[in-house]
Amino acid sequence: MGSERILITGANGQLGTVLTERLIKMHGSDNVIVTDIKTPENNYTNFELLDVLNAVAIEEIIQKHRITTVYHLAAILSATGEKIPMKCWHVNVTGYLNILEACRKHNVQKIFYPSTIAVFGDDAQKVKAPQDSPLNPSTVYGMSKVSGEQWSKYYFNRYGLDIRSIRYPGVIGYQSLPGGGTTDYAVEIFHEALIHGTYTCFLSANTGLPMIYMEDVINATLDIMKADRDDISVRSSYNIEGASFTPAEIASEIQKHLPQFKMQYAPDERQAIADSWVSSLDDSKAREDWNWKPTFTLPEMTKDMIQNLRDLGVNESKKKLIKEI
Ligand code: AKB
Numbered sequence: 001m002g003s004e005r006i007l008i009t010g011a012n013g014q015l016g017t018v019l020t021e022r023l024i025k026m027h028g029s030d031n032v033i034v035t036d037i038k039t040p041e042n043n044y045t046n047f048e049l050l051d052v053l054n055a056v057a058i059e060e061i062i063q064k065h066r067i068t069t070v071y072h073l074a075a076i077l078s079a080t081g082e083k084i085p086m087k088c089w090h091v092n093v094t095g096y097l098n099i100l101e102a103c104r105k106h107n108v109q110k111i112f113y114p115s116t117i118a119v120f121g122d123d124a125q126k127v128k129a130p131q132d133s134p135l136n137p138s139t140v141y142g143m144s145k146v147s148g149e150q151w152s153k154y155y156f157n158r159y160g161l162d163i164r165s166i167r168y169p170g171v172i173g174y175q176s177l178p179g180g181g182t183t184d185y186a187v188e189i190f191h192e193a194l195i196h197g198t199y200t201c202f203l204s205a206n207t208g209l210p211m212i213y214m215e216d217v218i219n220a221t222l223d224i225m226k227a228d229r230d231d232i233s234v235r236s237s238y239n240i241e242g243a244s245f246t247p248a249e250i251a252s253e254i255q256k257h258l259p260q261f262k263m264q265y266a267p268d269e270r271q272a273i274a275d276s277w278v279s280s281l282d283d284s285k286a287r288e289d290w291n292w293k294p295t296f297t298l299p300e301m302t303k304d305m306i307q308n309l310r311d312l313g314v315n316e317s318k319k320k321l322i323k324e325i
Pocket residue numbers: 077078079115116117118141168169170171180181182183184
């Protein structure tokens with residue numbers, strides 16, 4: 001572990017912010033090269049501006065810092081992707097190919113590639129969608145991630161690149177804010193509940209989606225990267241799930257802590273995206289291969305979110321939320 005030199009792309013995002021902190025804690029700030037297309041608020045020892053569409057810059061950074069492992073998080077998510085489909089495809093697919101080629105040429109040993117529940121489409125089984133479901137998504141984001149899963153398998157089979165991947169559910173955490181996704185409501189709801197006592201949800205009450213708490217998703221990411229190479233039998237991407245719920249269910253859980261909280265519904269264009277996805281996943285393959293096991297249920301994540309946002313000072317979080325939108 002001591003000689004691992006890590007590159008993380010898209011480090012300013014919802015997950016990147018938290019994963020970067022954890023990787024720095026584990027490997028030391030000298031060994032973690034933090035990159036994003038925008039300058040972060042945090043003062044990292046090793047930060048470089050990086051647009052993943054710049055293949056030359058990726059190679060330079062990999063060579064300069066003698067990178068051995070890449071966590072490639074840079075991507076455009078589902079809702080934004082539908083507004084700028086060509087750009088979404090370009091960033092998510094060409095950007096990933098730039099990373100794969102640079103890794104192949106410069107002998108990077110391991111890559112983490114996040115896929116998503118957006119890879120599923122109307123023909124997938126809605127409840128407990130199997131690991132080997134048909135993948136016919138209706139969004140560009142989903143199409144780009146199905147393609148990314150295929151490219152991962154190709155680079156593993158053809159060049160032996162040790163690429164590991166998880167299909168991320170919607171992520172809920174107090175540390176950072178999501179941007180441009182369809183599952184973003186499940187974070188926004190906490191900020192609005194604490195500040196205004198009401199939230200107007202952009203999905204309808206009974207839209208069930210797979211979700212996961214930040215602590216669990218970070219552990220999953222680190223655990224799959226730690227697993228023995230031979231234990232990874234899925235080289236496209238693994239289903240994982242924390243807790244699946246609907247907007248009505250999370251609202252009623254929040255009401256247990258904030259009894260005055262009121263939820264309204266005004267579904268927008270994101271409803272069609274959510275309707276095309278599955279509502280829960282069968283993650284038994286991840287459990288079998290690398291011992292995946294979530295720890296946070298909906299009641300536990302709700303309690304933890306409210307407690308932490310209160311401790312952080314929700315006004316500060318809200319300021320950030322407004323800026324992000
Ligand atoms: C989104 O909503 O687009 C993302 C995802 C599920 O990948 N959070």
